[in-house]
Amino acid sequence: MNNIQFTAPPLPHYIISGRDLIIPGHEHPSRRNLGVFDLLYVLEGTLYIAEEQRQYEVRQGQALILSPNLAHVTTKPCEVPTHYFWLHFQTTGAWQHVEQHDYRLPPANIDYAHISTMDMNPFTIELPIYATIKHPSHMFEAMEELSRLRALMHQQSTRWQQQLVFQEIVQQLANSVEREPRSQAAECAELAADYLRQHYQDNVTAKELGEYLNFHPVYIARCMKKHFGSSPMEYLHRYRVHQAKLLLLHTNHSIARIAEEVGFSQAAYFSTIFTKYEGLPPRAFRQSYR
DNA sequence: TACGTAGATTGAAGTACCAG
DNA sequence: CTGGTACTTCAATCTACGTA
Numbered sequence: 001m002n003n004i005q006f007t008a009p010p011l012p013h014y015i016i017s018g019r020d021l022i023i024p025g026h027e028h029p030s031r032r033n034l035g036v037f038d039l040l041y042v043l044e045g046t047l048y049i050a051e052e053q054r055q056y057e058v059r060q061g062q063a064l065i066l067s068p069n070l071a072h073v074t075t076k077p078c079e080v081p082t083h084y085f086w087l088h089f090q091t092t093g094a095w096q097h098v099e100q101h102d103y104r105l106p107p108a109n110i111d112y113a114h115i116s117t118m119d120m121n122p123f124t125i126e127l128p129i130y131a132t133i134k135h136p137s138h139m140f141e142a143m144e145e146l147s148r149l150r151a152l153m154h155q156q157s158t159r160w161q162q163q164l165v166f167q168e169i170v171q172q173l174a175n176s177v178e179r180e181p182r183s184q185a186a187e188c189a190e191l192a193a194d195y196l197r198q199h200y201q202d203n204v205t206a207k208e209l210g211e212y213l214n215f216h217p218v219y220i221a222r223c224m225k226k227h228f229g230s231s232p233m234e235y236l237h238r239y240r241v242h243q244a245k246l247l248l249l250h251t252n253h254s255i256a257r258i259a260e261e262v263g264f265s266q267a268a269y270f271s272t273i274f275t276k277y278e279g280l281p282p283r284a285f286r287q288s289y290r
Numbered sequence: 291t292a293c294g295t296a297g298a299t300t301g302a303a304g305t306a307c308c309a310g
Numbered sequence: 311c312t313g314g315t316a317c318t319t320c321a322a323t324c325t326a327c328g329t330a
Contacts, residue, residue, distance in 0.1 A: 184311070206303055216313050221304055231304060233321070255293060269322060271294060281294060283330090294329075304319070310312090 003177060004037075004065060006125045007094040012037070014166035017087035017146045022047075022078045032071035036088040039169075040064045041139060045082025048075045051129075058084075061136045063173060065129050067097070085143040089166065098126065131176040142168045188213065189227035192220050196236045200243060201263045206232060240264065241277045248286045255282050 006012050015036055022028060028040075028047050040047060040058060047058040051072040058064045066072045068090070133139045145165050152158040191213055196204060206217035209232060213220060221231050228235055240262040247258045259270035274282045 217303075218305085218314080219312055222312095225304085233303065237321090264322090266323060267292095268294075268324090272296095273321090275294085283293065292330090295327085297325090299323085300321100301323105302319105302321075305317085307315090307317105309314085 002130075003098050003126045003128055004067065005096055005098045006091055006127070008123055008125055010091060010093045011167065012089050012091040012093075012095075012125070012170060014146070014162050015088040015090055017085060017143065017150070019083070019085050019143070019147055022082045022084075024079055024081065025077050027074040027077040030071075030073040033069065034066070034088075035068050036090045037068055038066040038072075039085075039087040039089065039173075040066070041085040041087070041133070041143060043083040043085070043140070045078055045080045045084075047078070047082060047084060049073070050075050056130050058130070062130070062132050063128075063139075063176070065127060065173075067129075085147075087143070087146070087166075087169070097129075125170065125174060126177060127170065127173045128177045131173065131178075133172060134176050135172065139169065139172050142172065185223040186227050188215055188220060189223040192224055192232060193228065193235060196232060197239055200236060200239050201261065203263070203265070204236060236263075237273050238277060241274055244270070244274060244282065245278075245285065248282055258282070 022045070028049060040049075041063045042058050042060055044060050046060075047056075047064070049056050049058060049064060049066070049072055051066055051070050055075055056064050142165050146162060146169075149158050149162050149165070153162075192209055195209055195212055206221070209220060210217040215223075224230060224232050224235060230238065244258050244262045247253060247261060251258070253261070255271065256267040259265075259267040262270070264270035264273070271281055274285070278285055280288070
């Protein structure tokens with residue numbers, strides 16, 4: 001498990017942070033059940049820390065996130081003066097340890113039809129447990145800013161500002177996740193999906209898609225099935241139904257007009273497809289929200 | 291009046307398999 | 311990894327009729 005995956009909303013939130021110096025022969029405190037995430041970012045020197053069975057040497061420019069529910073111990077005292085930032089954060093949402101995955105691909109079997117049209121679409125934030133930060137100067141500035149703001153924490157506006165700066169730090173961490181290169185098949189699948197999303201209002205055919213991508217339609221279908229769990233047409237239908245749901249809720253257009261706007265030339269056929277994915281016809285879907 | 295459903299038909303898309 | 315073929319499946323259309 002290399003990463004921690006947070007489901008948002010809610011976003012992880014900042015609690016408190018600080019800067020510390022450990023002189024040679026001394027060590028970072030060992031703790032268990034801290035109850036919050038503990039982000040360590042080393043400016044100089046090295047921290048020697050183990051969490052459960054995994055040992056880390058956190059060097060200059062590297063970060064380590066300790067989890068709230070795991071015990072972490074120092075494996076040996078610092079050998080040189082070690083300067084680091086620590087930051088406690090937490091989430092009230094779901095999180096889990098995960099192996100890294102290719103963030104550029106949507107999850108397999110993505111089901112657009114079941115994404116609620118009244119709520120914000122949930123997403124995940126994946127942070128590395130242990131990483132070398134790609135832009136150390138940005139990380140340093142953000143951490144310094146948090147240290148400065150700490151003195152002004154009695155002000156409401158400061159506490160808000162702290163959360164904004166913390167989100168920058170989260171972004172820095174997320175950008176430092178090492179990605180595995182995408183396979184050609186994954187590339188093909190994603191390009192095809194892009195094309196379908198851009199042309200869902202048109203009469204898209206597999207042949208056109210093949211000509212656009214310079215791949216055989218059979219091959220494209222195979223790639224999409226493998227990476228999205230859907231054939232191109234099924235992907236297109238799900239996306240069209242998703243768009244139709246938005247129009248049903250936010251406009252008073254007739255079913256026939258909405259069908260046309262999302263790429264169905266026959267309202268009756270649109271209704272059939274909508275019912276297939278939603279479990280109820282378009283009109284019933286609209287009425288259920290009115 | 292607008293919309294939903296069902297059945298028949300046809301051509302396009304998907305799948306399995308093989309080859310380069 | 312990609313393309314091609316043969317076969318199967320299903321999307322799309324049309325129409326008629328029922329329903330809110």
